[in-house]
Amino acid sequence: xxxxxxxxxxxxxxxxxxxxxxxxxxxxxxxxxxxxxxxxxxxxxxxxxxxxxxxxxxxxxxxxxxxxxxxxxxxxxxxxxxxxxxxxxxxxxxxxxxxxxxxxxxxxxxxxxxxxxxxxxxxxxxxxxxxxxxxxxxxxxxxxxxxxxxxxxxxxxxxxxxxxxxxxxxxxxxxxxxxxxxxxxxxxxxxxxxxxxxxxxxxxxxxxxxxxxxxxxxxxxxxxxxxxxxxxxxxxxxxxxxxxxxxxxxxxxx
Amino acid sequence: xxxxxxxxxxxxxxxxxxxxxxxxxxxxxxxxxxxxxxxxxxxxxxxxxxxxxxxxxxxxxxxxxxxxxxxxxxxxxxxxxxxxxxxxxxxxxxxxxxxxxxxxxxxxxxxxxxxxxxxxxxxxxxxxxxxxxxxxxxxxxxxxxxxxxxxxxxxxxxxxxxxxxxxxxxxxxxxxxxxxxxxxxxxxxxxxxxxxxxxxxxxxxxxxxxxxxxxxxxxxxxxxxxxxxxxxxxxxxxxxxxxxxxxxxxxxxxxxxxxxxxxxxxxxxxxxxxxxxxxxxxxxxxxxxxxxxxxxxxxxxxxxxxxxxxxxxxxxxxxxxxxxxxxxxxxxxxxxxxxxxxxxxxxxxxxxxxxxxxxxxxxxxxxxxxxxxxxxxxxxxxxxxxxxxxxxxxxxxxxxxxxxxxxxxxxxxxxxxxxxxxxxxxxxxxxxxxxxxxxxxxxxxxxxxxxxxxxxxxxxxxxxxxxxxxxxxxxxxxxxxxxxxxxxxxxxxxxxxxxxxxx
Numbered sequence: 001x002x003x004x005x006x007x008x009x010x011x012x013x014x015x016x017x018x019x020x021x022x023x024x025x026x027x028x029x030x031x032x033x034x035x036x037x038x039x040x041x042x043x044x045x046x047x048x049x050x051x052x053x054x055x056x057x058x059x060x061x062x063x064x065x066x067x068x069x070x071x072x073x074x075x076x077x078x079x080x081x082x083x084x085x086x087x088x089x090x091x092x093x094x095x096x097x098x099x100x101x102x103x104x105x106x107x108x109x110x111x112x113x114x115x116x117x118x119x120x121x122x123x124x125x126x127x128x129x130x131x132x133x134x135x136x137x138x139x140x141x142x143x144x145x146x147x148x149x150x151x152x153x154x155x156x157x158x159x160x161x162x163x164x165x166x167x168x169x170x171x172x173x174x175x176x177x178x179x180x181x182x183x184x185x186x187x188x189x190x191x192x193x194x195x196x197x198x199x200x201x202x203x204x205x206x207x208x209x210x211x212x213x214x215x216x217x218x219x220x221x222x223x224x225x226x227x228x229x230x231x232x233x234x235x236x237x238x239x240x241x242x243x244x245x246x247x248x249x250x251x252x253x254x
Numbered sequence: 255x256x257x258x259x260x261x262x263x264x265x266x267x268x269x270x271x272x273x274x275x276x277x278x279x280x281x282x283x284x285x286x287x288x289x290x291x292x293x294x295x296x297x298x299x300x301x302x303x304x305x306x307x308x309x310x311x312x313x314x315x316x317x318x319x320x321x322x323x324x325x326x327x328x329x330x331x332x333x334x335x336x337x338x339x340x341x342x343x344x345x346x347x348x349x350x351x352x353x354x355x356x357x358x359x360x361x362x363x364x365x366x367x368x369x370x371x372x373x374x375x376x377x378x379x380x381x382x383x384x385x386x387x388x389x390x391x392x393x394x395x396x397x398x399x400x401x402x403x404x405x406x407x408x409x410x411x412x413x414x415x416x417x418x419x420x421x422x423x424x425x426x427x428x429x430x431x432x433x434x435x436x437x438x439x440x441x442x443x444x445x446x447x448x449x450x451x452x453x454x455x456x457x458x459x460x461x462x463x464x465x466x467x468x469x470x471x472x473x474x475x476x477x478x479x480x481x482x483x484x485x486x487x488x489x490x491x492x493x494x495x496x497x498x499x500x501x502x503x504x505x506x507x508x509x510x511x512x513x514x515x516x517x518x519x520x521x522x523x524x525x526x527x528x529x530x531x532x533x534x535x536x537x538x539x540x541x542x543x544x545x546x547x548x549x550x551x552x553x554x555x556x557x558x559x560x561x562x563x564x565x566x567x568x569x570x571x572x573x574x575x576x577x578x579x580x581x582x583x584x585x586x587x588x589x590x591x592x593x594x595x596x597x598x599x600x601x602x603x604x605x606x607x608x609x610x611x612x613x614x615x616x617x618x619x620x621x622x623x624x625x626x627x628x629x630x631x632x633x634x635x636x637x638x639x640x641x642x643x644x645x646x647x648x649x650x651x652x653x654x655x656x657x658x659x660x661x662x663x664x665x666x667x668x669x670x671x672x673x674x675x676x677x678x679x680x681x682x683x684x685x686x687x688x689x690x691x692x693x694x695x696x697x698x699x700x701x702x703x704x705x706x707x708x709x710x711x712x713x714x715x716x717x718x719x720x721x722x723x724x725x726x727x728x729x730x731x732x733x734x735x736x737x738x739x740x741x742x743x744x745x746x747x748x749x750x751x752x753x754x755x756x757x
Contacts, residue, residue, distance in 0.1 A: 056716040209647070
C-alpha cells in the first residue's frame with residue numbers, strides 16, 4: 001500500500017514538473033497571440049464599411065478575452081507547479097520522467113506519420129503509400145520485445161525523400177517515378193519483415209492487410225461513395241480507374 | 255397526455271418509415287457490428303468509431319442513412335466496451351472502466367457468459383431509457399429554448415466548455431479549462447462571423463473558412479490513440495466462457511430497480527453538456543455502492559454493480575443527445591463527433607432544428623438498440639474473437655482509414671496536415687494530463703460563442719448588464735462563477751465553515 005502511494009506521489013511530482021514546462025509554453029503562446037490580436041482593429045476603425053464600429057463589435061474582442069484568460073490560467077498553473085516543487089524538478093532531466101526509449105518510439109512514429117501525410121499521400125499512389133506505412137508500423141512495433149523502428153523508418157524516409165525532392169511541385173505529382181521507388185521499398189521491407197519478424201499469423205497476414213485494406217478503402221471511396229481520393233493519377237489507382245470506367249462500368253450501364 | 259400521444263404518433267410514423275426501408279437494415283447491421291468491434295478492441299473508443307464513420311458516411315449518403323450509421327456505431331461501441339472489461343479486465347472504452355471492476359471477477363468465477371448476457375440486456379434497457387427521455391424531454395426543452403436569446407446561448411456555450419473541462423480532467427480542473435480555451439481559440443481562426451475580419455490565417459487561404467471540425471475530431475481522437483497504442487504488448491488472456499450468453503431473467507427481475515435507477519442517472523449525466531459515458535458509468539457505480547445491500551460483494555463480482563455501470567453508460571447516449579439537439583451543445587465526446595456530421599450536412603442543431611430529425615433520431619436509437627441486443631446475444635463469440643487482435647496490427651489500418659476519411663470530407667490535403675498537427679498536440683496534451691474532449695467541444699462551440707457574445711453586446715450597445723438582467727443568463731452566469739470559484743481553497747474553506755455552522 002505504501003509502495004503504491006509513494007509511486008503515486010512520484011507520478012504527481014513528475015506531472016507538476018511537466019506542468020511547469022507546459023505553463024511556460026502556454027504563457028509564450030498566449031502572449032504571442034495577444035500580440036497578433038493587436039493587428040485586428042479594436043473599435044473606432046472603419047471595419048467592413050462600418051465607420052462607427054465600437055469596441056464591442058470588434059473581431060478582436062473575444063480573442064483578446066480568450067488569450068487574456070489563457071494567460072491568467074497559465075500563470076495560475078505555473079504558480080501551482082512552483083509551489084508543489086515542480087519547478088525544481090523540471091530543471092533536472094530526471095524530473096520529467098521521459099525515458100529515452102519512449103522518446104525514440106514517439107519520434108519514430110511521428111516521423112513515419114509525417115513522411116506519410118506530408119510527402120507520400122499527395123505524391124505517391126495511395127495504395128502503395130498506405131501499404132508501406134502499414135508494413136513499416138507493423139514491422140517496427142508488432143510482437144517484438146523491443147521495437148525496431150530504424151529499418152522501417154529508413155524505408156519510409158527513402159520513399160519520402162525522392163517524392164519531396166524530385167516531385168515537390170503540384171504539377172509533377174502525377175508522375176510515377178516516386179511510385180516505383182515506393183513499390184521497390186515496399187517489397188524490400190516486406191521481405192525484411194518476413195525474414196526477421198516474429199513468427200505468427202500477423203507476419204503472414206501483413207502483406208495481405210497492407211495492400212488489401214487500402215485497395216478496398218480507396219475503391220469503396222472512389223466508386224462506392226463517389227468521393228475524391230488522394231492522388232488519382234497514382235501508378236495502381238489510375239489503372240483501376242481506367243479499368244472501371246472503360247471496361248466494367250459500360251457492362252452494367254448497357 | 256395529449257402531448258405524449260402526439261409524440262408517440264410522430265415516433266410511430268418515423269419508425270414505420272425506417273422499418274419499411276430495406277437499406278435501413280444494411281446500414282444498421284454494418285454500423286452496429288463495426289461499433290461493437292471498435293468498442294471491443296482495447297485502444298479504440300466509441301468517439302473514435304463515430305469520428306471515423308463521420309469521415310465515411312458524414313456527407314456521402316443521405317442524412318437518414320448517415321444518422322443510422324453513426325448512431326448505430328455509437329450504441330454498439332458503448333456496449334462493445336463491456337467485452338474486454340469482462341473477459342480481459344481491460345476496459346475497451348473509458349465508459350466501461352467501471353464494468354471491469356466486477357465483470358472480470360465474475361468471468362474468473364466461470365460466470366462470464368452470465369455477465370455478458372446481463373450486460374447486453376442492461377445496455378439494451380439503458381439505451382431505451384435514455385431514448386425515452388430524449389423523446390419526452392427534448393420537446394419540453396425545445397419549447398423552453400425558444401425563449402433563449404444570444405446572451406443565454408453565449409453563456410451556455412461557455413458553461414458547457416467549463417463543465418466539460420472540470421469533469422473530464424483527471425488532474426487539475428484548471429487544465430480542463432485551459433484545454434477548452436485552446437479549443438475556443440482555435441475556433442477564432444478564419445473570418446469572424448459578424449464583420450468578416452480575418453483572424454490568425456497567417457496568409458494561408460485554407461484557414462479563411464476556419465478550422466474544419468472533422469480533421470480536428472480525427473486528429474484529436476484518432477492520432478493520439480494510434481501513437482499511444484503502437485508499443486509492444488501481449489494480448490491479454492481471454493477468460494474462458496462456459497454456457498450460453500442469455501439474459502438471466504431471475505437476476506433481471508431482482509435488479510430491475512437498480513437498472514431503472516442507473517438508467518435515470520445515466521440519462522441525467524448525459525444531459526450535462528460535455529460530460530460523457532465514462533462519468534455516467536462511474537457516478538452510477540458510486541451510487542450503487544452507496545445504496546446497495548450487497549456493498550461487501552462490490553469488486554468481487556457483484557451483479558448489481560455490473561448492471562449499475564453498464565445500464566448508465568448506454569442510457570447516457572439518449573441523454574447526451576438532448577443538449578445536442580436542443581441547444582447545439584454536445585453532451586459527450588461521441589456526440590461532439592455527431593455534431594460534426596450534422597455540420598457537414600448543413601443541419602444546425604438547436605431550437606430551429608427540424609422536428610422530423612429528432613423523431614428519426616429516436617426511431618434510429620430504438621432500432622440500433624434492438625440490433626445491438628440481438629447481435630450481443632447471438633453473435634457474441636465473433637466479438638470475443640476480435641479481442642484477440644493485437645492493436646499493433648489494427649492501429650496502422652485505423653491510421654489509413656482516418657486519412658482517407660478525413661481527406662474525402664472536403665478539405666483535401668490541407669485537412670490532413672491539420673489533422674496531423676492537431677493529433678501531435680493532442681498526444682502531448684494526453685501525456686501532460688490535459689483532457690481532449692473540452693478542446694474539441696471548444697472548437698465546435700467557439701463560433702457560436704463568438705457570434706452570440708458579440709451580438710448580445712451589439713444589441714445592448716455594449717452594456718454588459720445584458721448578461722445579468724435576463725433571468726436565464728443570470729442563472730447561467732451564477733453557475734459559471736460557481737464552477738470557477740468551486741475548486742478555489744478559499745471557497746472550499748468557506749463552504750466547510752458554513753456546513754459547520756448549519757450542523
